[in-house]
Amino acid sequence: MLDRAYQTLHLLGLDPVAEVTGDINSYGFRRERSTADAIERGFAVLARKSSAQWILEADIEACFDKLSHAWLLTHIPMHKPSLRQWLKAGYMEEHLLHPTSEGSPQGGPISPVLANMTLDGLEKLLHEHFSARFKVHLVRYADDFIVTATEKATLEERVLPLVQEFLAERGLRLSPTKTTITHIDDGFDFLGQTLRKYNGKLLIKPSKQKQKALLEKVRAIIKTEGRNLTAVGLINRLNPIIRGWANYHRHVVSKNVFRRIDYLIHLSLWQWARHRHSNKSRIWVYRQYIRPPGAEKALFQTQTTDKNGEKRLIRIYTASQTPIRRHIKVRGAANPYDPQWELYFEQRQFHKTCGELRRRPDIFTLLRLQEGRCPVCRQPITLETGWHDHHIRWRVFGGDDKLNNRILLHPTCHQQVHSPGYSGPPLRPLPGV
Numbered sequence: 001m002l003d004r005a006y007q008t009l010h011l012l013g014l015d016p017v018a019e020v021t022g023d024i025n026s027y028g029f030r031r032e033r034s035t036a037d038a039i040e041r042g043f044a045v046l047a048r049k050s051s052a053q054w055i056l057e058a059d060i061e062a063c064f065d066k067l068s069h070a071w072l073l074t075h076i077p078m079h080k081p082s083l084r085q086w087l088k089a090g091y092m093e094e095h096l097l098h099p100t101s102e103g104s105p106q107g108g109p110i111s112p113v114l115a116n117m118t119l120d121g122l123e124k125l126l127h128e129h130f131s132a133r134f135k136v137h138l139v140r141y142a143d144d145f146i147v148t149a150t151e152k153a154t155l156e157e158r159v160l161p162l163v164q165e166f167l168a169e170r171g172l173r174l175s176p177t178k179t180t181i182t183h184i185d186d187g188f189d190f191l192g193q194t195l196r197k198y199n200g201k202l203l204i205k206p207s208k209q210k211q212k213a214l215l216e217k218v219r220a221i222i223k224t225e226g227r228n229l230t231a232v233g234l235i236n237r238l239n240p241i242i243r244g245w246a247n248y249h250r251h252v253v254s255k256n257v258f259r260r261i262d263y264l265i266h267l268s269l270w271q272w273a274r275h276r277h278s279n280k281s282r283i284w285v286y287r288q289y290i291r292p293p294g295a296e297k298a299l300f301q302t303q304t305t306d307k308n309g310e311k312r313l314i315r316i317y318t319a320s321q322t323p324i325r326r327h328i329k330v331r332g333a334a335n336p337y338d339p340q341w342e343l344y345f346e347q348r349q350f351h352k353t354c355g356e357l358r359r360r361p362d363i364f365t366l367l368r369l370q371e372g373r374c375p376v377c378r379q380p381i382t383l384e385t386g387w388h389d390h391h392i393r394w395r396v397f398g399g400d401d402k403l404n405n406r407i408l409l410h411p412t413c414h415q416q417v418h419s420p421g422y423s424g425p426p427l428r429p430l431p432g433v
């Protein structure tokens with residue numbers, strides 16, 4: 001625990017340096033960046049008719065385990081004795097101490113930044129060796145990256161040797177079996193998505209491998225855990241998995257894939273229901289789980305009783321109910337540690353939160369009128385911070401639920417407002433309500 005605390009302390013000083021020196025189109029293990037940004041960058045460099053047609057899919061062999069200690073100690077700008085101790089500390093397995101002569105600390109808070117800083121510089125190197133007419137672009141997420149070019153020969157004869165030399169200096173090498181060169185018309189998988197051109201139009205869809213992995217996981221849960229779960233328990237077990245998978249793929253062309261996933265999950269749940277009630281007719285099962293009396297038809301649902309004793313329907317989450325929304329890529333030069341970019345990141349967070357809340361018009365309106373900030377602490381309200389819906393005139397004193405009597409506060413700020421000694425700013429109705 002002490003070592004992790006020390007690593008985190010050094011990380012606070014090293015991460016801002018990594019942001020300044022990092023590649024513009026590196027998106028893994030960096031604040032305010034995500035896989036969606038990397039995919040959107042891939043779309044930007046491949047979508048046009050005049051874009052590069054060939055892609056080098058690079059896979060680094062055991063990246064975290066093979067990093068050169070000598071290179072790290074020479075080039076990472078931090079306290080060298082501490083870094084040396086972490087790199088040489090070894091690891092325990094089956095009560096035996098195994099020495100480490102290469103690689104970064106497994107599971108350490110500082111390891112992702114060390115790996116990122118090791119691979120930074122590759123984009124600059126490629127730009128130095130290739131002019132714009134070659135259309136050589138790097139898109140990297142952690143140790144997973146692609147390089148584009150107009151000609152296959154450019155990737156085979158010039159780019160690949162350059163990348164191999166760059167990695168060799170750092171103790172790394174490309175996997176000969178997993179590193180391939182692909183034409184965009186044949187398509188390739190990157191970060192769980194398949195990028196491929198159909199008649200000259202680039203479409204990005206969830207990869208078949210990721211679809212298969214989700215269905216196998218859902219079916220395994222239904223087959224094993226489903227034996228001991230009620231319908232309500234099974235729905236509660238599956239919903240977070242399906243929702244998380246759909247949210248990851250909602251920024252690409254996923255609607256038809258979502259419908260297919262929903263149908264196949266429905267078939268698995270239908271088989272579970274038929275097996276659970278083997279002595280009941282198909283019509284009885286249909287009315288119990290698909291369309292109960294007085295309810296609309298759904299892929300799978302059942303009735304339950306809440307803590308107030310009232311009956312309500314609980315349904316399986318369907319991937320197709322997740323809205324498809326284009327992701328806006330973060331600007332390459334944007335630095336979350338630089339004060340001049342503070343407003344930019346606040347606006348991104350505000351638009352992201354508003355986008356999530358468009359299906360809740362009252363909350364969306366309040367957030368927009370508050371300009372995305374809590375009126376008590378003046379800090380942004382985000383999906384991560386959460387919020388409470390506060391009534392300016394308390395309902396116990398006759399306050400109503402109209403918008404001019406409501407305001408959004410952080411949960412901790414809401415507790416302060418309701419404490420006897422509250423001395424913060426007075427809360428007034430929002431202008432424009």
